Amino acid sequence: MADARVIPLHPEDAPGLRAVDPTVESGQSTVDDAGVAAGRPEWERKLAGGLAFLRRRITGDYEVDEFGFDADLSEHLIAPPLRPLYSRWFRVEAQGLQHVPDAGGALVVANHSGTVAVDAVMTALALLDHHPARRHLRMLGADLVFRSPVLGPMARKAGSTLACNPDAERLLAAGELVGVWPEGFKGIGKPFADRYKLQRFGRGGFVSAALRTGVPIIPCSIVGAEEIYPMVGNARTLARLLGLPYFPITPTFPWLGPLGLLPLPSKWIIEFGEPIGTAELGEAAADDPMLVFNLTDQVRETIQQTLYRLLMQRGATFG
Numbered sequence: 001m002a003d004a005r006v007i008p009l010h011p012e013d014a015p016g017l018r019a020v021d022p023t024v025e026s027g028q029s030t031v032d033d034a035g036v037a038a039g040r041p042e043w044e045r046k047l048a049g050g051l052a053f054l055r056r057r058i059t060g061d062y063e064v065d066e067f068g069f070d071a072d073l074s075e076h077l078i079a080p081p082l083r084p085l086y087s088r089w090f091r092v093e094a095q096g097l098q099h100v101p102d103a104g105g106a107l108v109v110a111n112h113s114g115t116v117a118v119d120a121v122m123t124a125l126a127l128l129d130h131h132p133a134r135r136h137l138r139m140l141g142a143d144l145v146f147r148s149p150v151l152g153p154m155a156r157k158a159g160s161t162l163a164c165n166p167d168a169e170r171l172l173a174a175g176e177l178v179g180v181w182p183e184g185f186k187g188i189g190k191p192f193a194d195r196y197k198l199q200r201f202g203r204g205g206f207v208s209a210a211l212r213t214g215v216p217i218i219p220c221s222i223v224g225a226e227e228i229y230p231m232v233g234n235a236r237t238l239a240r241l242l243g244l245p246y247f248p249i250t251p252t253f254p255w256l257g258p259l260g261l262l263p264l265p266s267k268w269i270i271e272f273g274e275p276i277g278t279a280e281l282g283e284a285a286a287d288d289p290m291l292v293f294n295l296t297d298q299v300r301e302t303i304q305q306t307l308y309r310l311l312m313q314r315g316a317t318f319g
Contacts, residue, residue: 053077056072064157067161068161069138070158085122090228090265092269092270094272096273097126097130097272099275102131102135105173105213106172106216107172107209107218108137108272109179109180109218110220110303111181111183111221111304112181112182113183113190114188114263115189115228116229118225120181122270123222124137127177136159136177138160138161138179139155139179140160140164140168140181141163146162165205168205168206172210172213183199192226195226195227196308198304201297204292204296207286207295208292211281211282211286216279218272218275219272219273219276220272221270223268223307227266227318228263228266230251232251233249235249264318265318267319269314271306273306276298
């Protein structure tokens with residue numbers, strides 16, 4: 001079996017790399033790479049696309065970057081089973097996609113909730129499937145994610161990397177769209193009684209990364225994730241034994257066993273707000289603690305106020 005090509009982040013470092021039409025790579029061209037016209041029946045196009053995917057995996061005709069990101073695998077194996085969850089179960093409505101640039105680096109900063117980090121996955125899918133440029137969101141995750149036997153390698157292949165400034169800055173400088181959830185486990189592990197109340201945004205490391213690379217910060221507000229696994233209790237002793245930040249108790253888990261793992265079908269809205277520019281502030285601003293604090297607070301307050309507005313807009317939780 002041929003080996004996949006490992007590509008650097010900067011295109012100029014690989015002058016021989018062929019240019020690829022993103023619509024062809026995503027399988028949405030008028031003629032797919034198996035030579036089957038898009039006018040054919042849906043099942044034929046899906047079959048042709050599946051066979052083409054298998055051929056690429058066998059021959060090694062796909063690319064993996066230095067972080068382990070495999071766009072071909074992400075688009076054709078990881079994303080498809082998530083799409084029914086996005087469109088039919090949560091009925092996600094993505095707003096403000098025009099605020100996300102078609103190219104170049106940008107930092108998406110979002111609220112975090114839901115006991116399990118489903119919100120990050122749905123945000124990435126919104127950008128991949130509904131943004132005009134079909135952008136991949138390079139998510140920054142906690143080290144716990146990458147220590148997991150199955151989840152860790154899969155997260156790497158989907159484009160995630162460790163939430164640290166060096167990795168974030170390298171991705172942003174290379175023109176990637178990066179996603180960060182500054183509340184971390186405090187956000188997804190908070191009790192249901194505190195839903196839609198933002199937790200502390202850390203020390204503003206994400207702001208420093210944006211300032212050093214001069215990319216815009218895009219506040220992202222997510223309504224709906226709070227209700228998928230309402231956390232009414234936390235088995236702290238069990239969590240410590242398992243090495244977890246918390247062990248959730250919900251109205252359905254662990255009482256219903258595996259059935260309790262099914263998320264509730266809440267109605268979701270994901271809104272990408274107007275970008276906050278950083279280029280004019282200069283790289284040196286990253287070393288100004290007061291400026292970093294104020295900008296962090298501005299992003300947090302923007303997301304909080306947007307959440308209140310979106311809750312009014314959504315209406316019924318499961319409507």
